[in-house]
Amino acid sequence: MTDWTIEGLAAAIRAGKISPVEATRDCLARIDRLDGGLRAFITVDHAGALETARRLEAEQGRGAWRGPLHGVPLAFKDLCFIRGLPTSCGTRTAEYFLAEGDCTVVARLAAAGAVTLGKLNMSELAMGPFGDNAHHGHARNPWRTGHCPGGSSSGSAVAVAAGLALGAVGSDTGGSIRLPAAACGIVGLKPTYGRVSRAGAMPLSWSNDHVGPMARTVRDCALLLQVMAGPDALDATASPAPVPDYVAALDGRVAGLRVGVVENYFFQGIDAEMEAGVRRAADVIAQLGARVSELQVPDPRTMSDVTNIVSRSEASTIHARLLRERPHELQPVVRARLELGMHIPAYDYLQALRLRARLTRGFIAQVFAEVDVLVAPVIPEPAPPLAHATLGPVHELVARQGRFSRLTRPFNGLGLPALSVPCGFSSTGLPLAFQIVGRPFDEATVLRLGDAYQHATDWHLQRQPLS
Amino acid sequence: MDESGPQQAEEAALLGVIERMAGDLALAEEPARFIAALEAGRPSGGDDPE
Numbered sequence: 001m002t003d004w005t006i007e008g009l010a011a012a013i014r015a016g017k018i019s020p021v022e023a024t025r026d027c028l029a030r031i032d033r034l035d036g037g038l039r040a041f042i043t044v045d046h047a048g049a050l051e052t053a054r055r056l057e058a059e060q061g062r063g064a065w066r067g068p069l070h071g072v073p074l075a076f077k078d079l080c081f082i083r084g085l086p087t088s089c090g091t092r093t094a095e096y097f098l099a100e101g102d103c104t105v106v107a108r109l110a111a112a113g114a115v116t117l118g119k120l121n122m123s124e125l126a127m128g129p130f131g132d133n134a135h136h137g138h139a140r141n142p143w144r145t146g147h148c149p150g151g152s153s154s155g156s157a158v159a160v161a162a163g164l165a166l167g168a169v170g171s172d173t174g175g176s177i178r179l180p181a182a183a184c185g186i187v188g189l190k191p192t193y194g195r196v197s198r199a200g201a202m203p204l205s206w207s208n209d210h211v212g213p214m215a216r217t218v219r220d221c222a223l224l225l226q227v228m229a230g231p232d233a234l235d236a237t238a239s240p241a242p243v244p245d246y247v248a249a250l251d252g253r254v255a256g257l258r259v260g261v262v263e264n265y266f267f268q269g270i271d272a273e274m275e276a277g278v279r280r281a282a283d284v285i286a287q288l289g290a291r292v293s294e295l296q297v298p299d300p301r302t303m304s305d306v307t308n309i310v311s312r313s314e315a316s317t318i319h320a321r322l323l324r325e326r327p328h329e330l331q332p333v334v335r336a337r338l339e340l341g342m343h344i345p346a347y348d349y350l351q352a353l354r355l356r357a358r359l360t361r362g363f364i365a366q367v368f369a370e371v372d373v374l375v376a377p378v379i380p381e382p383a384p385p386l387a388h389a390t391l392g393p394v395h396e397l398v399a400r401q402g403r404f405s406r407l408t409r410p411f412n413g414l415g416l417p418a419l420s421v422p423c424g425f426s427s428t429g430l431p432l433a434f435q436i437v438g439r440p441f442d443e444a445t446v447l448r449l450g451d452a453y454q455h456a457t458d459w460h461l462q463r464q465p466l467s
Numbered sequence: 468m469d470e471s472g473p474q475q476a477e478e479a480a481l482l483g484v485i486e487r488m489a490g491d492l493a494l495a496e497e498p499a500r501f502i503a504a505l506e507a508g509r510p511s512g513g514d515d516p517e
Contacts (some may be wrong), residue, residue: 193505207498219494239503241509307486312481340478351489353498360501364508395473415505440505 002030002163002463003017009166010113011309013071014061020071021061023051024115027073031117031164034466037145038044039137040158044118049073052115052197061072068223068426070113075165077153079126080106080120087384090124092135094328096322103200105169105211105228108281112227117165118154124334124362126171126204128152128388129179129405134331138386141184142464143430146311149382152176156214157184160343161467165233165282167215167224173204173311175378175408177212178420183383185422185431185462187450189221189448190408192441193415194239196225204239205311207353208412218421218450222246225443240356241441250451255289257449260371263294265301266407273379277432281423284456285375285449295371297365300312300410306359307413308402309352316341333397343382345353360414364440373449374437378420379408382452408435417443421450422459429461 004012004023012018033231035041056071079089080103087097103106111117113287121139123131131154132138141147142162149158153170157180160168170177172190174399176294177355181188183303187211196211203209227401232238261282267275287290303327316338318324322330367374388400411418417438424432438446454460 176468194502236468239506241506302484302488305481306488308481309485336474340474340481340492343478347483350498351485351492354492354496354503355485355488357498357500357504358492360497361504361507363505368508393473395477398473398477415501438507439510442510 004157004166005217006069006166006215006341007221010068010072011068014065020053020056020115020172021050022050023071024073027117027165034162035164037140038158038162039121039139040162041118041157042088042121042136042155045085045116048084049115049117053106054163056113056115065113067227069109069227070150071115072166073114073115073117074109074155074167075117075159076106076169077122077156077171079122079171080169080198082106082116087119087202088136090105090122090126090133091135099214101200104197104232105199108227109224114298120159122126122154123152126152126173126202127315127334127337129175129401131180132386132389142182142466143185143381144428147385147391147430148183150379150383153180153214157181157186157188159215160186160216161464167213167220170212171201171212172210172212172412173208174307174412175212175305175405178378178408178418179300179405181214181420182378182433183431185459186214186216187218187221187422187460188420189225190214190411190418190452191229191443192417192453194237195417195441195443196201197230197235197238199232199234207310207314210412218419218454219247220449222250222451225251239441244444245445246447248330249448251448252448252452252455253375254285254452256312257373257445259291259292259449260289260295260367260373260374261292262297262374262376264296265299266376266411269380270377273426274379275379275431277424278375278434281434281453282375284453288447288452288456293371294448295367295374297367297374298359302412303359303410304406306355307409311354312337312341313344313349314455333401334393336394336398356413363414368439371446372438376435376437378433378435379404380407382426382428384434411437416440417446418449419446423457424459425462
């Protein structure tokens with residue numbers, strides 16, 4: 001099971017080579033064996049998963065297929081509301097977040113045949129790029145368990161990387177899908193703002209939140225996105241834009257594609273092995289026939305600051321009651337970040353939203369006149385030791401968080417699709433990664449390039465030495 | 468340790484971008500134009516359903 005992809009498992013189930021119950025039992029057994037050390041899950045739903053798998057198996061016996069994910073075990077970040085299961089949002093409170101209905105993406109994936117294994121660990125309130133969580137136990141990087149898994153969708157990345165689940169859902173407000181995907185050596189997609197409904201997923205920042213898929217291969221992310229994407233009456237920000245066939249778009253044709261390697265900001269001060277890994281990935285892309293060039297983009301620091309102002313303001317508004325009534329329950333760094341948001345005047349918040357509109361318009365017009373996609377690093381260095389995320393004065397920890405997420409946050413403000421793809425390993429055995437960023441609603445091109453890269457390389461096939 | 472000093476410095480640094488950049492925003496600029504920018508930036512032609 002640890003070598004299955006979603007596509008491969010779905011095909012094997014359809015061919016009768018493995019049953020949904022067998023696949024689910026295998027994942028649950030692996031969770032039981034390994035998750036005590038990895039801490040990927042907050043809630044494992046043994047009974048519910050097996051009940052769903054048995055029902056799917058019975059339907060299969062009658063020739064009834066729910067969809068492309070029939071019998072595929074998945075897991076969800078613990079900010080997705082799922083009826084019958086607690087939702088902690090990574091907080092100390094067992095059921096902090098309550099929604100009126102199931103999370104839209106979970107419902108869509110279940111309708112396509114997915115089995116829900118449980119709810120995944122995350123940074124408290126989805127605030128934190130390292131994936132540490134003092135309440136539920138720090139999720140561990142499967143490649144080196146003394147190192148951070150990245151966050152905030154830490155459990156999502158760990159579960160997929162360690163083969164506990166075939167795929168997962170994460171959310172990304174400043175990099176929270178791409179950072180853990182990069183740190184753990186899997187693929188993570190932050191779709192275009194509005195491409196995937198956020199209904200039933202705990203908000204952190206309405207203006208910057210994105211829900212997206214995480215899996216071992218780009219192809220599997222395309223499969224998941226196909227099911228997740230589209231308009232939703234429950235989320236006014238979900239775009240009515242038509243959903244293309246993302247899997248059909250993975251035709252390997254990247255010859256002539258204009259790829260810009262971003263030279264300003266993204267390589268400044270980053271780890272030498274990370275830089276070398278990303279530049280080697282660009283070389284591979286060039287060998288595939290793409291027209292790779294170096295490119296300067298409008299200063300990402302401006303958009304990063306604007307995004308930060310908006311996120312801090314909205315997060316503090318959303319969690320004002322928790323901050324007011326139970327501040328002692330919050331980790332000091334999370335509390336400090338929320339408190340800062342309380343001090344941002346409405347004037348600055350609204351000017352930031354207006355600036356964002358202007359900056360986005362300018363970025364799209366300037367950059368995509370020259371190239372079709374961008375390539376850049378995702379994380380400035382391989383996953384740091386857990387102590388880097390947990391030890392030190394609060395202001396220093398906040399500063400470290402800002403530095404670790406500085407390469408992802410600009411694309412949240414810009415709302416552009418961004419895909420993290422593994423591209424090697426450091427000398428210490430930790431994953432390297434790059435991100436591919438595309439035009440708004442052009443996930444198809446981003447995925448096509450990522451898939452072509454994975455066909456030419458085998459980084460995504462490497463497995464960590466877990467028993 | 469008192470964290471208010473570093474926090475005030477962070478706040479000031481963060482809000483500096485508004486002081487530097489927002490002064491010449493057009494009167495017509497509004498938050499909703501962000502969504503309009505994304506919709507206008509969609510690739511033409513190749514994004515229709517199969």
